[in-house]
Amino acid sequence: MSTAVVAGDTTATERKPATMAQALTRALRDAMAEDPAVHVMGEDVGQLGGVFRITDGLTAEFGEDRCTDTPLAEAGILGTAVGMAMYGLRPVVEMQFDAFAYPAFEQLVSHVARMRNRTRGTMPMPLTIRIPYGGGIGGVEHHSDSSEAYYMATPGLQVLAPATVADAYGMLRAAIASDDPVVFLEPKRLYWSKADWSPEEPTPVAPIGRAEVRRTGSSATLITYGPSLPVCLEAAEAARAEGWDLEVVDLRSLVPFDDETVCASVRRTGRAVVVHESTGFGGPGGEIAARITERCFHHLEAPVLRVAGFDIPYPPPMLERHHLPGVDRVLDAVARLQWEADWTEDGTGRGAGGTEGRGA
């Protein structure tokens, strides 16, 4: 999907498509060029350029002191980054994969998230923790987790998940510039998605904390973020055949959460489905559904439904397609939004109020 808008005058040069990975690399490069306090650190981020090549060229341009291959120890990486932030640096940490970030969890929860609060604002933590996350790339065990719920449950962290090339650049720049710590979740199956985006003229994006309506519609709202945005946009196109005109909201920022944009959309459409890869039980969808219900109850024509990953450990790659929310599962959920005026419980117990991620 493309959100880039080429300037209206006829002299505008045609842009080449850029990938999300290229936009992320450029964001790191521009941040480092602009602010000498920005330091990139992690496993294999130097000579190799990271296993996804997001830090490609940074060590060559800025030297090993600015883009540093660390020992292989995530708690040590984040813990030393905390100390660097204490001394006025602005570290950008790469966790190689979602599930490899767990050793750093104590540093994140007990120090990164709490340091500003603990010290009454005298010791902020301007840290960015980049985490390639989510499935859909055929990764073997421990390479495909959606770990956002853990981070969302930790006060003091901002949790961002870009889904477009323009957002990848704009949101990473905003994350690095932020004086609060950011868990920056990069949807790895969108690393190679393309849009006509130019590093010379990066498309301006909304600030941290704002959601974006990616497709307007009137029948129901699909609320999603990160790797599930393309799924929802595809589902919305397919839904036209069924006579549904779906609106798609891209959250972008899970924390802070944009109640305003989400609720404005749901009040317009009266129906909502939350879509994400993370497990349904205890996942972000439950919080989002509750927030909508608390704020939009009288506008709702049906309970808020969830389409989520099953409540299972992330499956092996040859089975992951059954786990990941796809277009059909999203459309099935939309179909259960009580479109019949005389809808009654059918006695199967599978009514509209179930958690769709738990065996739908």
Next chain:
Amino acid sequence: MTVLEQPGSSRHGSTATGDRPAPPPAWRPRVDPGPLLPDEEPYRVLGTDAAGKVDADLLKLLYEQLVRGRRYNTQATALTRQGRLAVYPSSTGQEACEVAAALVLEERDWLFPSYRDTLAAVARGLDPVQALTLLRGDWHTGYDPHEHRVAPLCTPLATQLPHAVGLAHAARLKGDDVVALAMVGDGGTSEGDFHEALNFAAVWQAPVVFLVQNNGFAISVPLAKQTAAPSLAHKAVGYGMPGRLVDGNDAPALHEVLGEAVTRARRGGGPTLVEAVTYRMEAHTNADDATRYRNDAEVETWRGHDPIALVERELAARDLLTPGFVSDTKDAAEEMAGALRARMNADPALDPMDLFAHVYAAPTGQLREQSDLLRAEIEAEGEH
């Protein structure tokens, strides 16, 4: 770490002949472990020939600080019994470590204390009431860490060690000759963060000194159940940094060993691990019952090796322990304790709305809603 050389380029040079496989790549240790090894006995100054060489002014300063530190510990323990502190992990018996750690640092250096190290923070110049805020319970960290360059007292064991490494590394990258001294206990050496911090420090040659106060117990668990290492100082060798073993109740010995480590770090020589062998004379905290896991005889043995008595003996031998000096030292300590007692007996001023003030640089929408809710609750309480 080893250096592997390609067959053919190695000093074993020859290629395979006939059916014999080529020799493996040459191997040699990267550094000679010998000089990194700690002494076989804890290093001591007091009671040895070296004692006479300790500067008289330093000896008197250490005595003043130890007496003051002991009085601080007894006062804080008393405040716990009076309900003025929620909890106090005492450093009674370990004052030499606390005081020496503070004294070897320059103004620009940083101290990374654990929760048992409020005395080190106070000895570095921090206001005692601010140092005790965490343990009184009115806020987590009662001071601006930048003011005296004392990091927040750290409760999750050993997690402050990588912070010290990162800070020291950042200072070096900026060209500042700043040293970080990080404090941890014997139990903390079992944590993963201890390992990762020492490894990062050695790889980066960061200007850090790690001070392990081996006080014999992690709450109730004795050292024998914590490690099978020859000593905690020996662990340094595995990271490629020197380990020093020192008597943790011998203040001049600690001052010398820690001072050397700080100087070495400042000059670009890299990190040092110092194990100070001492003893926790009190229970873990006021909430603990030490009689359940150790006997009085052991405690009494250590009482005979008291850090204050050791310095007193040397001062007396040099005719420096004059009645005037002793009473002046005692009076100064009493004055500190009296002021601390008076200030801690006043109830702290609390503003519940502070709960929302520093979660983020600017409060989120959710936090604004929740702070409005709390404000309304408090206003409703006030109307009753």
